[in-house]
Amino acid sequence: MSEAASIRVAQADSTALLPSLVPLLHEWLPRQRWFAGKGQPITGFSLVSATEMLPVDAPSVTAGSGAGLLHLLVRAHQPAAPARWPADCYQLLLGVRAALPPPLAPALIGRPANGPLAGRAVYEGLHDPRLAALLLERLRTPGALGALRFGRGGAPVAAGPAPRVLDTEQSNTSLVYGDAYILKIFRRVFPGTNPDLELPLALAREGCGRVPAPVAWFESIAPEPLTLGVLQPYLRDAEDGWQLALRALARGHDFTEEAHALGRATAEVHTALAAALPTPVLRPAQTAHLAAGMVRRLDAAARAVPALVPYVPGLRAAFDAVALLGDRGHDRAAQRIHGDLHLGQTLRAADGFWSLIDFEGEPARPLAERRRPQPPVRDVAGMLRSFDYAARSHRPWNAEWAARCRTAYCEGYAEAAGVDPRSEPELLRAHETDKAVYEVLYEARHRPDWLPVPMAAIHRLAAVSD
Incomplete structure (x- = not known):
């Protein structure tokens, strides 16, 4: 996807997409285990960034045979948050399909009533093997995509391992690719480098084998650096x-x-x-x-x-x-x-x-x-x-x-x-x-x-x- 396409998504979100998703997010977000503001109402949402990782208006998507993928960083505003702190920022990877196949039904977030995605199924994209595989493929190639930047360690990332979501996470979401890799997706994100990337990289440079060295990672580069995910070897026999x-x-x-x-x-x-x-x-x-x-x-x-x-x-x-x-x-x-x-x-x-x-x-x-x-x-x-x-x-x-x-x-x-x-x-x-x-x-x-x-x-x- 081109940089121009990513910019179009961000412009659409600021004017129509995010408002159309707000009713869905009000219902869905507080039910997620990684949502930190439980027990307090959400008074509103604001956009941090939006990137179209897979076009949502591609012919295969509109025809009902394909899926699009939107990456959003969204702040959830709550009245109990200290005034000196910004509202919590959450990372969302939203799949978009004309029709949701039965295996993905539990991942449904909802169907916007209006806006550019009106009538289409918006769902938790990480539960879609096709979209999860796309994320690994993107991690194989360092570089920027819209507001996102992908980095990689010294070793190449193998292609092809089938993804699955681990169901044991609390504050994050982890994907396991075959028996090769585990990708931790940080859901609530903060400015700066996450220690789960910083410290394993430092330990790898020091030659410490007690911690799996990061293979690849991705982060937000605008409006400020945010660590979004880390790919590491999966210790399958441990x-x-x-x-x-x-x-x-x-x-x-x-x-x-x-x-x-x-x-x-x-x-x-x-x-x-x-x-x-x-x-x-x-x-x-x-x-x-x-x-x-x-x-x-x-x-x-x-x-x-x-x-x-x-x-x-x-x-x-x-x-x-x-x-x-x-x-x-x-x-x-x-x-x-x-x-x-x-x-x-x-x-x-x-x-x-x-x-x-x-x-x-x-x-x-x-x-x-x-x-x-x-x-x-x-x-x-x-x-x-x-x-x-x-x-x-x-x-x-x-x-x-x-x-x-x-x-x-x-x-x-x-x-x-x-x-x-x-x-x-x-x-x-x-x-x-x-x-x-x-x-x-x-x-x-x-x-x-x-x-x-x-x-x-x-x-x-x-x-x-x-």
Whole structure:
């Protein structure tokens, strides 16, 4: 498609296309798992960019035998959004057909009543194998297309693997192409380079094999850079660390060998990130700022979840201990980290080799915060909480299993890093407490039946801090 065609789509969207889609988006967008503004009304939509990736007015489309593909970046305006922040921006890949074949019926968004697509079926394009295959084909060739830019690593991208959508994603959408590649599509996008592209590229340059290196990616180039998707090798024979842990618990098996190896893998990634990217020192004022942020998150969570209120004094003591380190003039090393590390972000190959994946960080946090250097013990604390989650999801609760895994993980980390994360007990406990507070807020909002899991940790951590 020509650049002129892409421009025509953008002009049409600003005058007629987007208004015609608004009634459909009002109904469809809040139902998507990756929509971040649940519980608040959408007051309007505005266009960021529009690109016609496959012509929607091609003869095959109008005749009913083909499909068009529109790429839209759209802001959803909501009254609860802070005035200082722009409205959330979402990436939409919309298929357009005259008639939708039965296998694609669940992907239907609707039929606009007016505008340039009046009467045609508009649907979630990623569920259409023909359109998903087009996206991979476009990633094979670096270059620009309208507001989009496609980049590629050193190795060529193979053509032809059949696509399928993974149904396990929450904040993004992933496509698997045969057994060769996995393409993560970021749904809620932010200005700047997403860490899930930035950090794996840095690790690849450093020669770290613990993270699959990006093969290709695409981004928006107007009106500002936005990372939109990353293509990586698909580790088809690897198993999810969370499922491995649950299976070990169900069978009554020990998991310390796996935890020890995972600790080594984490340390290797941290060491490579420290070598590849700047490693500033947290001065006393920055340490105090770190502790103050934890206190603010605790206070906000306690206002939202009354069950936390009795524990606030004990939990705050953990954060005060970190602030006291700053008062005493203790400096702390900081670096780029994973940012949301848990068992579900790890994969183990048949030979026992562990890989770390999904470097996006916590999607609910601003991108600038996720890209900020932090103490590496934050990742360690996240994994310690994950062992606890796994153990408490099993009946009966196996406290010793979790304790052994936590110890083995820290020992493996220390062997590879040369530094034991338990040598900074105040910082480690504060980050574990901060993570547990986040978990309480998340479970209360999304999975109330799981709330007792982080609340058990809250009880333990508040007592430790007394």
